[in-house]
Amino acid sequence: MSLPRDSAIALLRQMIRIRRFEEKCAELYSAGKIRGFLHLYIGEEAVAAGVMPALTADDAVVATYREHGHALARGVSADSVMAEMYGKQEGCSHGHGGSMHLFDVALRFYGGNAIVGGGLPLAVGLALADKMQERNRVTACFFGEGAVAEGEFHECMNLAELWKLPVLFLCENNLYAMGTALSRSESDTDLVTKAASYNMAAATVDGMDVEAVYAAAQEATSTIKRLSIPYFLELRTYRFRAHSMYDPELYRSKTEVEQWKRHCPIATFAARLKGAALLDDTQLAALEADVTGEVARAEAFAEAGTWEPVEQLERDVYARSIAAEVQR
Amino acid sequence: MNLHAPAAKIRTTYREALRMALREAMQRDPRVFLMGEDVGRYGGSYAVSKGLLEEFGEERIRDTPLSESAFVGAGIGAAIGGMRPIVEIMTVNFSLLALDQIVNNAATLRHMSGGQLSVPVVIRMATGGGRQLAAQHSHSLEGWYAHVPGLRVLAPATLEDARGMLWTALQDPDPVIIFEHALLYNLEGELDADAGAVEIDHAAVRRAGSDITLITYGGSLQKALQAADQLAGDGCSAEVIDLRTLRPLDTDTILASVAKTHRAVVIDEGWKSVGLSAEVSARIMERAFYELDAPVARICSREVPMPYARHLEQAALPQVQAIVQAAREVLHRA
Amino acid sequence: MPLLGADMEVGKLVEWLVQPGQKVKRGDVVAVVETEKGAVDVEIWEDGIVDALVVEPGTTVPVGELLATLRSEGAGAPAVPPPAARPAPAGPAAPAPTAVTPPAAAAAMPPERHKISPAARRRAQELGVDISQITPASTDGIISIAEVERAAHAIVPPLDKQEAMRHAIAASMARSKREIPHYYLGNSIDVTRALDWLAQENQQRSVKERVLFAAVLLRAVAIALKDVPELNGFWVDGQFRAALPAHLGVGIALRGGGLIAPAIRNAQDKSIAEIMSALSDLVQRSRSSSLRSSELTDATITVTNLGEQGVETVYGVIYPPQVALVGFGRVAERPWVRDGTVQIRKVVQATLCADHRASVGHRGALFLSALDRLLQEPEAL
């Protein structure tokens, strides 16, 4: 254990916070409070919890539709994320985006994106703007291994390396793109070799080990800022639940899921802290109670939230209210 | 329109007017930069950006790989990041590869983020057929883009608009698509020496008339004006409306004209079914029904993939004679 | 029954994985449910003891239906109500679908309903034109604005022109009454000799050259004015301006209402036949509204002959800026003392209304007696 106690505890707390929040979302979805599509992050918490501390407030984050954990880890309040899930106007996207489109521009969190690979060009663009305005900061772009099959991935990797743009490509390889295993969609499943074909600095890391993720992310961001080049980081991880609520998960065996659960990022890290005498059961229980309280408050905040009046339907389509003219 | 004393005139082309607009924008605002395939070293596939690389350098005149989704998306991202990018997609035909970025990101981010994001990007593309480039290189898809809330869509048809729309579009916090009909680049004409930015919210009456209203935009304006000349020959006074903005449509100008003439023909190089002409016609029916002395006629491209052979392409495209014939029928004088 | 998918409305319980009395904790899989996408494990979100399995495996129930009850560890009866029985639909209550009235069945097409443009239909209403009377002339058989307007013109002068005329007359009548101090004189005149003379004259003339009695009266007025010139002229800027020639304004009633008084110029120099043809021409052109504007303003005095309509005596209103108006009633047979005996004679009431600022009653009376004298020798007119 190379981490000081409080930063280790912070990593653990962040992962537990994400886990309990996602479990509450599953419960509220089956109760019909959350509708539409819901993609949970349970199992992959170490990636978001590990990468975010390696970014500064000035860096930017572009994520995917499985972005609750990233939003919470980046600092978007549990209240505003849950309210957004309910579609209330107190939500972080004013109730317009829902689970797949969480935004908080003050935190430079540029949202979820429901199109596989759709966020990559945006991240490249943000980095291009930083480079042209001589701002030395990183744009972290999360995407799943499914996006690697999209043309946009290859176009963006090439463009970023060609123009030496400060993008951190974070590929969360959880082995399944919706219902298709990686081996059935990629000719070469060793994704980090993709980066080599664009001469891009790259590394791979165990996405279930929050300490390893944190170290790899720090290495990547410092390289980017030092050399002003893009960086590709593959994080091998696994989602414990269905792709979305709910799919029957016919594409993988229950035993495989159980095996990966033994690598649960929270359980393994908690055990490591206890082993290093940095954590005991009462402190863990206190952490759990604290998180449970935060999640309960988020649910109450969302329940108490209000519906945006229908009269404002066309607000925020354009900056100036020419939308009314279009519809008239 | 600049209303002060009539300035000296210069003789120039639509292409030159576009270049003047680009140079002015680049000079006035350091955040502005041009990005697209062959815009730098090659000087632009329609030579619009010739000379700009030498003047502004590779940082601000960026040749891109053939990655429409990436570089259009990057333009959108850079706009969010504080730049004022001008992205040139060689033609609307290649914009199909970037539709996801334009429709799912550019047009949607403001609303989807609850008003937090602005996307002040300008995307220019050539459009239209008539040069025997066959089906894949002759599309007129302005109607697709004019369908999407969150986008503004412009069609400069005159030298003055080619010169003046870009700067106003760049000031708009929302994404603006500018369609330049490929046959207009060589259009010659006069332009005020001190011509500058123009407004982009209204249509323009290019020719006043009282018996019938011809409504069109972009590459079809010249044909509508020629049709109006012919109609004047046999005693019919045709008014020609240049839409200039395809979204939002300047419905009031259209309705005011129809209220005067009681008859309308819409000319649109796109296909007729589910097209821009259908939208204009529907609005006239909905809000000027009792002004109509005849159904609104539409003259559009024939609903075929654009054929290569010249005679077939000319038969497929809307032509002056078809406009005149439609006008006569609408006037019960066929 | 939990919501297990975006578009799921019902679910079929495949099997229970727990029995009543079994202890369960949050997150345990307690049942399997069949959805369109396949069998899905169902979790329990509360710790507790399974109480009763309400739904049998194999049955299909809507989302939110009660599947089983749970009781907390200590208590006997189920303490913890299962998740909300029926998930309230997320989102504001959907607005009640507005009653979509079926589009009114197109008004049954009257058999000979003409195709007509909306603008033409509206113009027809404005002009009070009955469109069923119009047979479309255009090749496509559709009635357009132009045809409606042609139909409207054929019947009545365009409404707006007629409207304007009525408006002008009303204004001048009101001014006349306000400004002109009228005085009125009347006299019965025996016109038997004049009528007999005229009947003989007309016998030798073909229909086209025939003369109406009105022309005779007009001729008499023109000559009588020579004796009392202050009846023939204008009151302008507070003083009378005599008019040398006698341009007689003749009251002509227009079809559909309205009256105008165009002038027969220089009646003092015209024979009765010439006055007749001038009159005929004026009536013709005023009814086809093709008078020159000068004709409407030249009159130096106006003569109105309402005898046709059966009126005996006419008390008129002077047309400003003129200063007199002569009126003739209908010709009627009256008992008349002549040479000491009572005879039946044809008599007409002649009246004069005049502007007291320009002439006095005494002078007016002279005019009427001159008129009487002249009509007794028609052949001399």
Next chain:
Amino acid sequence: MSADEIRRVVLETLSAIAPEAEPERLAPDRPLRDQLDIDSYDFLQWMVALHERIGIDIPEADYPRLATLNSAIEYLASHASASQQ
């Protein structure tokens, strides 16, 4: 000239003078001057029109015999045959 033709001419000439009237619906025996808005000038024009269409020069004395529709037709029928001999 048959009675029907005379009737048609009478109605046509009448509607020319008083276009707003419906000649077909005229009461045959009621005086025309009561049913139509025609003064002596109009009557004279009617006489001129009948003269042109039928060729009869109706003397003023006979005017009363054309007061109603039937009497006018009767008068014209009898005089038409006379003038053609």
